[in-house]
Amino acid sequence: MLGWFKRKKKKTPESEPAVQPESVRNNLEAEESGIAGDAAAVAELTPETTPETTPEPAPEPQPESPPEPEPEPEPEQPPNESRDEETTPSEKPAAEEKQEKQAPSMFKRLTERLSRTRESLTQRMDELFLGKKVIDADLFDELEEILVTADLGIATTQELLEFSRKKVHRDGLSDPQSLKKIIKDQLKSYMSGGIESAELILPDGEPFVIMVVGVNGVGKTTTIGKIARKFLQADRSVLLVAADTFRAAASSQLKIWGDRNQIRVIAQHEGADPSSVVYDGLSVAKNDNYDVVLVDTAGRLHTKVNLMEELKKIKRVMNKQLSGAPHEVLLVIDATTGQNGISQANLFNDAVGVTGIALTKLDGTAKGGIVANITRELQLPIRFIGVGEKVEDLRDFDAEEFIEALFTSD
Ligand SMILES: Nc1nc2c(ncn2[C@@H]2O[C@H](COP(=O)(O)OP(=O)(O)O)[C@@H](O)[C@H]2O)c(=O)[nH]1
Numbered sequence: 099m100l101g102w103f104k105r106k107k108k109k110t111p112e113s114e115p116a117v118q119p120e121s122v123r124n125n126l127e128a129e130e131s132g133i134a135g136d137a138a139a140v141a142e143l144t145p146e147t148t149p150e151t152t153p154e155p156a157p158e159p160q161p162e163s164p165p166e167p168e169p170e171p172e173p174e175q176p177p178n179e180s181r182d183e184e185t186t187p188s189e190k191p192a193a194e195e196k197q198e199k200q201a202p203s204m205f206k207r208l209t210e211r212l213s214r215t216r217e218s219l220t221q222r223m224d225e226l227f228l229g230k231k232v233i234d235a236d237l238f239d240e241l242e243e244i245l246v247t248a249d250l251g252i253a254t255t256q257e258l259l260e261f262s263r264k265k266v267h268r269d270g271l272s273d274p275q276s277l278k279k280i281i282k283d284q285l286k287s288y289m290s291g292g293i294e295s296a297e298l299i300l301p302d303g304e305p306f307v308i309m310v311v312g313v314n315g316v317g318k319t320t321t322i323g324k325i326a327r328k329f330l331q332a333d334r335s336v337l338l339v340a341a342d343t344f345r346a347a348a349s350s351q352l353k354i355w356g357d358r359n360q361i362r363v364i365a366q367h368e369g370a371d372p373s374s375v376v377y378d379g380l381s382v383a384k385n386d387n388y389d390v391v392l393v394d395t396a397g398r399l400h401t402k403v404n405l406m407e408e409l410k411k412i413k414r415v416m417n418k419q420l421s422g423a424p425h426e427v428l429l430v431i432d433a434t435t436g437q438n439g440i441s442q443a444n445l446f447n448d449a450v451g452v453t454g455i456a457l458t459k460l461d462g463t464a465k466g467g468i469v470a471n472i473t474r475e476l477q478l479p480i481r482f483i484g485v486g487e488k489v490e491d492l493r494d495f496d497a498e499e500f501i502e503a504l505f506t507s508d
């Protein structure tokens with residue numbers, strides 16, 4: 099969990115008055131499976147084209163139902179999520195191997211969740227290679243069609259095929275299976291590009307501020323709720339800041355996540371200046387020594403210029419309040435939007451300098467090739483992937499695991 103996020107120091111529990119990690123953790127475990135329904139119920143799915151003047155009826159936040167009583171006693175630490183944030187880069191492969199062994203069901207779940215991409219990319223490739231005895235021009239043509247359909251993007255596809263052609267030629271290969279291996283390895287290399295250097299370190303004695311950006315409906319608020327849980331499970335205190343003040347429903351949705359997780363949420367009235375909410379939020383975070391601050395922002399792209407100006411201002415205010423903040427500008431991209439996600443990334447990157455990506459909704463798409471396209475085109479690390487609406491469906495992105503999940507023949 100949070101593999102990209104290096105822990106620099108461990109606070110004593112007394113210095114974290116805002117949350118009670120132990121009880122919170124138990125609570126969290128108890129309601130793990132119930133989270134998707136409520137979040138979806140208040141999700142604001144404004145299409146980008148919705149005119150600003152036509153407010154949707156804001157869905158009332160669901161009344162909080164008390165957490166389901168947990169029938170079985172929970173183990174002290176969740177078995178697969180307890181220690182990873184201690185992982186240093188050199189220890190990582192061993193730790194991952196261990197995790198893989200401990201959690202075959204997690205891996206299996208990932209393969210199931212990626213089934214649509216597996217069908218469109220790897221299974222089609224398998225069918226193609228099975229029917230061919232030699233590597234020829236026809237094979238490359240058909241391969242090109244498969245890769246583009248899986249949303250690898252034209253440029254990435256061309257580069258990948260060019261690389262493969264050269265390697266086949268240079269190594270004198272003729273067996274189509276060896277071509278499959280070349281493609282798999284190269285995809286992995288695209289997906290892990292730039293990630294090593296992108297590790298973040300918790301600042302000493304100061305809150306770590308994550309500014310979450312992205313267009314409407316991509317999954318920002320839900321992703322924030324899920325990330326908050328990861329930090330809580332790592333015994334970090336978390337503060338949420340509702341800087342999407344555009345519609346009341348947006349902060350209601352965040353408050354529901356906050357209530358459910360017993361996390362404080364800083365919010366103001368609808369229409370308030372988002373920068374002022376952020377100012378308040380960081381003041382609280384500093385005064386009360388929070389470890390992590392997650393800032394939700396608006397995503398109404400049809401007023402593109404205003405939105406970008408607003409985000410720039412938020413960023414300036416953060417930095418004024420806390421030098422070095424935001425430590426991470428996390429762009430959330432909906433995998434089902436395909437190439438449009440790349441354009442969004444460029445837009446947000448130009449405005450506020452994106453440092454990491456959360457790619458959501460990979461479960462609902464056959465176009466999971468977007469992962470390689472994003473990492474290669476944008477040279478930005480993917481921190482998290484979303485493969486469903488449950489909390490455990492937001493996973494740390496691991497190129498190796500992702501590729502194995504796509505290529506496993508199970
Ligand atoms: N299937 C699926 N749905 C997701 C995922 N991530 C978010 N969602 C859903 O996407 C919808 C919009 O999410 P929301 O957080 O409100 O988006 P926001 O407008 O960017 O804040 C909600 O119904 C979420 O439950 C994911 O990884 N898979």
Ligand SMILES: [Mg+2]
Pocket residue numbers: 142318319320342348351394
């Ligand atoms: Mg939102």
